[in-house]
Amino acid sequence: MSNISFDKLPFLLLLPLLLLPLIRQRNDALSYSWTELLPQDGLGKIAEWVWRILALLTLLSLIIGLAGPGRSETQVEKIGKGAEISIVMDRSSSMDSHIRRASNSQEDKTKELNKQLSWLQAGQSQSKNDVVREALGWLLTQSPHNRYALTLFNSAAMRATPFTDDIAIVQAALDASDIGRGPSKTNMGRGLLAAIEAFEGRSYSGSRVIMLVSDGGARLDEKTRLAISEGLKKNRINLYFIYIESSPNSPNLETVGADADTASEEIALHLFFQQLGTEYKVFQAADPESLNEAVQHIDEQQNLPLIYFEKIPGTDYSRSFFIAALICCSVLLLLSMTQRVNWI
Amino acid sequence: MSQAQEFFYKLPGTPGGNRPGAHRSRSVGSGMSFASHRKLIDQPDPRRLDLRASLRDVRRDWLVKVYRQNSSVTIQAIVDVSASMHFGGTRSKLKVVEDFINALGYSAFRHGDAVGLLAFDDKARDDIYMPPRTNRGAGITMAETLAENTQVATARKGSLSGLSDCASQLGAASSLVFLISDFHMPLNSLSAVIREFGGSTIVPIVVWDPSETRPPDKNGWLSVRDAESGRRRQLWLRDSTRKQWLANVSRRRSELTEAFTDQDIQPFFMEGEFNPEQLTQYFMEMVS
Numbered sequence A: 001m002s003n004i005s006f007d008k009l010p011f012l013l014l015l016p017l018l019l020l021p022l023i024r025q026r027n028d029a030l031s032y033s034w035t036e037l038l039p040q041d042g043l044g045k046i047a048e049w050v051w052r053i054l055a056l057l058t059l060l061s062l063i064i065g066l067a068g069p070g071r072s073e074t075q076v077e078k079i080g081k082g083a084e085i086s087i088v089m090d091r092s093s094s095m096d097s098h099i100r101r102a103s104n105s106q107e108d109k110t111k112e113l114n115k116q117l118s119w120l121q122a123g124q125s126q127s128k129n130d131v132v133r134e135a136l137g138w139l140l141t142q143s144p145h146n147r148y149a150l151t152l153f154n155s156a157a158m159r160a161t162p163f164t165d166d167i168a169i170v171q172a173a174l175d176a177s178d179i180g181r182g183p184s185k186t187n188m189g190r191g192l193l194a195a196i197e198a199f200e201g202r203s204y205s206g207s208r209v210i211m212l213v214s215d216g217g218a219r220l221d222e223k224t225r226l227a228i229s230e231g232l233k234k235n236r237i238n239l240y241f242i243y244i245e246s247s248p249n250s251p252n253l254e255t256v257g258a259d260a261d262t263a264s265e266e267i268a269l270h271l272f273f274q275q276l277g278t279e280y281k282v283f284q285a286a287d288p289e290s291l292n293e294a295v296q297h298i299d300e301q302q303n304l305p306l307i308y309f310e311k312i313p314g315t316d317y318s319r320s321f322f323i324a325a326l327i328c329c330s331v332l333l334l335l336s337m338t339q340r341v342n343w344i
Numbered sequence B: 001m002s003q004a005q006e007f008f009y010k011l012p013g014t015p016g017g018n019r020p021g022a023h024r025s026r027s028v029g030s031g032m033s034f035a036s037h038r039k040l041i042d043q044p045d046p047r048r049l050d051l052r053a054s055l056r057d058v059r060r061d062w063l064v065k066v067y068r069q070n071s072s073v074t075i076q077a078i079v080d081v082s083a084s085m086h087f088g089g090t091r092s093k094l095k096v097v098e099d100f101i102n103a104l105g106y107s108a109f110r111h112g113d114a115v116g117l118l119a120f121d122d123k124a125r126d127d128i129y130m131p132p133r134t135n136r137g138a139g140i141t142m143a144e145t146l147a148e149n150t151q152v153a154t155a156r157k158g159s160l161s162g163l164s165d166c167a168s169q170l171g172a173a174s175s176l177v178f179l180i181s182d183f184h185m186p187l188n189s190l191s192a193v194i195r196e197f198g199g200s201t202i203v204p205i206v207v208w209d210p211s212e213t214r215p216p217d218k219n220g221w222l223s224v225r226d227a228e229s230g231r232r233r234q235l236w237l238r239d240s241t242r243k244q245w246l247a248n249v250s251r252r253r254s255e256l257t258e259a260f261t262d263q264d265i266q267p268f269f270m271e272g273e274f275n276p277e278q279l280t281q282y283f284m285e286m287v288s
Helices: A009-022 A042-067 A106-122 A128-142 A167-176 A188-199 A222-234 A265-274 A288-300 A318-338 B051-056 B093-111 B138-149 B160-169 B190-196 B239-261 B276-287
Strands: A004-006 A030-032 A069-071 A074-081 A084-090 A147-153 A157-164 A208-214 A237-243 A280-284 A305-312 B020-023 B028-039 B063-068 B074-080 B114-120 B124-133 B174-181 B201-208 B220-226 B232-237 B268-271
Touching: A004 A009, A009 A042, A042 A069, A042 A318, A042 B220, A042 B232, A069 A318, A084 A128, A084 A188, A128 A167, A128 A237, A128 A288, A147 A167, A147 A188, A157 A167, A157 A188, A188 A208, A188 A222, A222 A237, A237 A265, A237 A288, A265 A280, A280 A288, A318 B220, B020 B093, B051 B063, B074 B093, B074 B124, B074 B160, B093 B114, B093 B138, B093 B174, B093 B201, B114 B138, B114 B160, B124 B138, B124 B160, B160 B190, B232 B239, B268 B276
Parallel strands: A030 B220, A084 A147, A084 A208, A208 A237, A237 A280, B074 B114, B074 B174, B174 B201, B201 B268
Antiparallel strands: A004 A069, A074 A305, A147 A157, B028 B063, B114 B124, B220 B232
């Protein structure tokens, strides 16, 4: 609260207007022939002073509200413990399409079918984005002591939140990613590089994880591959790939071998990640067990205490001043409604 | 302007006056009240020969009866036109005074008396003036003069020194003087001012407005500015303040009455409207 500043300082030049209610001459008083005839009344004097003070407060809060008081953006030192997890989420149009899962066992199949039928009957189904958001939301609630950052990418990377231990912010950013449809292009390289960049210059506090959430692979060119590989190694970042099966034909990356067919983008990516040299794991977003495993993996990491600075965004207090002015105004209105305006 | 209402007035004592009129006077002439006998040689009016008195007379002169003539008097209305007189709930007090002046002019004409107008606030007002006249339309002229010159409310205080200014302008001939004011002023020098009017019969007419004397019924905040001094007073109207208000008004009324009765004068209170019957009654009570 100490560093309050005003956006529109010139409005404070209106402050002398505060003297207006204190000026004795007012026209709203009824003229009377001889005030000596009237009784002295303490309550009346109180009413007058209440009126003046309220009018003064109204003007004061209006002027201060107009001047736009606010706390400028500040940094707060925080001591934290836990892994730093950068979620890199695919927000391309393919994520808006609906999920179709391949299931192995017959039992699962009927369950799945029933589920799908119920979706159909309800006239709704889950998009991949919904599944991912649910999964990530669950993940956040499971290990809230970690610090999370969220980066969305499609044709370009978009930093949604920097590293923060406030789960609510990350959750809000996740919810916001539900709005609208993404562009059709997917540039995973940029997303990954942006996420790696976020780790640059931060002191190492424990495990660093980039959690890549995508429904498909991408062909990365040689330059990007090199940059990713170097960045991950330099910053000692682990890479977890949370993979969403696009169709029953999608390859199961958890079981794919090193000798798989590289014609598929997913597999090519998978293979590239495997040979990076940092720890790499792949999980299924639609599979709770797989996600649970991911949480455990993260929790197992050794975490060092960390001193870091968190930015507190600037806040605008003018609204509360306007509300105060409104309240004062309504009390003034009530008071003037009790005031006699004529003798008859 | 409404139809002038007539009231009757009488004067105590016997004022002088040459012009015949309706009031008992000291002047000699054709009248009903016997004054004395005179010798026929001094008063050559054989119609009034008093044989009985002549026979009784030691000097054996013919004696003639002499009567007192009823004569007219000069009336002056002195009106307070200070800021407080502009006050009024429905009508300003000056409007009520106009009604009275109109009635006074008409009544004076009916009595055959001359009537004149003077006005004052903190000093005598020269713009509101009419010398005594016996016109039929004197009342209307006076009321119009008053109305025209008081259209804009002044902030001037009414004071007894203004009244004494008027007194000095008055001729000695005036027999009946109406002092028309709300008397919202200090009354310290009242006896001195009254003395300036000499032997005239003084009728103070205290003009008050119902809004002045009766507090508003509804409770609430009342912010009041004095018309003359500009002083402000804040009231929260409730039963106790209303009681206090009424008490103040009745105290002021008795103060005024006391101040005037000390000078052997009875004030006439006029609240909200002019009632000619009440004024007639006032004169009847005063004279009889």
